Amino acid sequence: MGEGTRPVEPGVVRDLRGELSYGSYLHLDAVLGAQAPLSDPPHHDELLFIVQHQTSELWLKLVLHELRAAQDHLARDGLRPALKGLARVKHVLRVLTDQWAVLATLTPSEYAGFRGALGRSSGFQSYQYRAVEFVLGNKDAAMLEHFAHDPGARDLLRDALERPSLYDEFLRLVARRGLPVPDDLLRRDVTRAHVMAPGLLPVLREVYRDPGRHWDLYEACEELVDLEEGFQLWRFRHLKTVERVIGSGPGTGGSSGVRFLRAALDLTFFPELYAVRAEVIR
Numbered sequence: 001m002g003e004g005t006r007p008v009e010p011g012v013v014r015d016l017r018g019e020l021s022y023g024s025y026l027h028l029d030a031v032l033g034a035q036a037p038l039s040d041p042p043h044h045d046e047l048l049f050i051v052q053h054q055t056s057e058l059w060l061k062l063v064l065h066e067l068r069a070a071q072d073h074l075a076r077d078g079l080r081p082a083l084k085g086l087a088r089v090k091h092v093l094r095v096l097t098d099q100w101a102v103l104a105t106l107t108p109s110e111y112a113g114f115r116g117a118l119g120r121s122s123g124f125q126s127y128q129y130r131a132v133e134f135v136l137g138n139k140d141a142a143m144l145e146h147f148a149h150d151p152g153a154r155d156l157l158r159d160a161l162e163r164p165s166l167y168d169e170f171l172r173l174v175a176r177r178g179l180p181v182p183d184d185l186l187r188r189d190v191t192r193a194h195v196m197a198p199g200l201l202p203v204l205r206e207v208y209r210d211p212g213r214h215w216d217l218y219e220a221c222e223e224l225v226d227l228e229e230g231f232q233l234w235r236f237r238h239l240k241t242v243e244r245v246i247g248s249g250p251g252t253g254g255s256s257g258v259r260f261l262r263a264a265l266d267l268t269f270f271p272e273l274y275a276v277r278a279e280v281i282r
């Protein structure tokens with residue numbers, strides 16, 4: 001067993017004056033200078049709250065980046081690279097979900113010490129989260145109203161609203177492969193939320209009946225189910241964390257709080273992918 005310090009390596013670079021360094025490449029001045037607790041006097045636990053949100057937003061940035069790339073790949077029949085990107089998104093969603101354990105250490109007593117400083121700000125105003133919902137197909141034009149204070153965010157969301165969702169792109173690809181995806185689904189108004197389309201079930205039944213014949217589509221369907229499940233688990237842990245921190249009271253954003261968040265657990269992005277399972281098992 002070694003002990004003490006590691007031996008000095010003469011080649012290790014120590015003087016980076018005038019050169020790119022770790023901190024300058026990562027803009028750590030900006031990143032680590034961006035935590036500004038508002039409680040006065042500063043409450044010890046507000047930093048946890050800020051770091052948890054900022055790290056979530058950074059991961060959401062990557063999720064959006066990867067989902068957009070996957071949409072573009074699908075539009076160009078690049079199913080393989082799209083699946084590669086979605087696999088990465090799944091891991092990020094797991095990190096985001098596991099991260100709730102850190103914030104769950106925030107007790108109601110601690111949160112009460114700085115919640116007042118948050119005013120009417122809330123997760124409703126997370127435009128990246130909303131954009132991810134839109135890309136996954138849960139479109140809702142009314143959500144743009146939350147961004148009157150931030151035209152940049154509103155424009156980004158309008159773009160996500162008007163673009164075909166990931167699922168739209170997938171179904172278009174499936175149709176180009178020659179499977180009979182209903183025409184009205186291919187020409188649907190993509191600014192609206194996708195609603196269950198029973199006409200898609202025969203197509204999915206065919207894929208699940210003979211996976212060997214449609215292997216990459218079959219894999220893609222399962223990848224989408226993974227994605228949906230990962231997203232739902234994030235929503236569930238948000239709900240459980242909110243439940244233990246603020247209980248049944250209203251949210252700072254004006255909603256009923258836990259009751260409102262619970263309703264989101266019934267939303268599904270890819271209803272046909274769940275519906276087809278009962279038919280395959282039958």
Ligand code: HEM
Pocket residue numbers: 052053056057103106111121122123124126129130238241242245246250251252253254255256257258260261264
């Ligand atoms: C103690 C911590 C938290 C509490 C008590 C809390 C509470 C709430 C509540 C009550 C809502 C409903 C809107 C409202 O009326 O305010 C909400 C929405 C939301 N929160 Fe949180 N939240 C917490 C942490 C987080 C974190 C860490 C994130 C990560 C980004 C987050 C993201 C969101 C999002 C995206 C929504 C909108 C959900 C939707 O529209 O379905 N929240 N939160």
Ligand SMILES: N[C@@H](CC(=O)c1ccccc1NC=O)C(=O)O
Pocket residue numbers: 053115118121122123124246250251252253
């Ligand atoms: N809606 C939360 C406040 C909240 O969580 C929040 C406030 C400001 C920035 C982000 C937040 N997180 C998610 O909703 C509450 O009702 O306590």
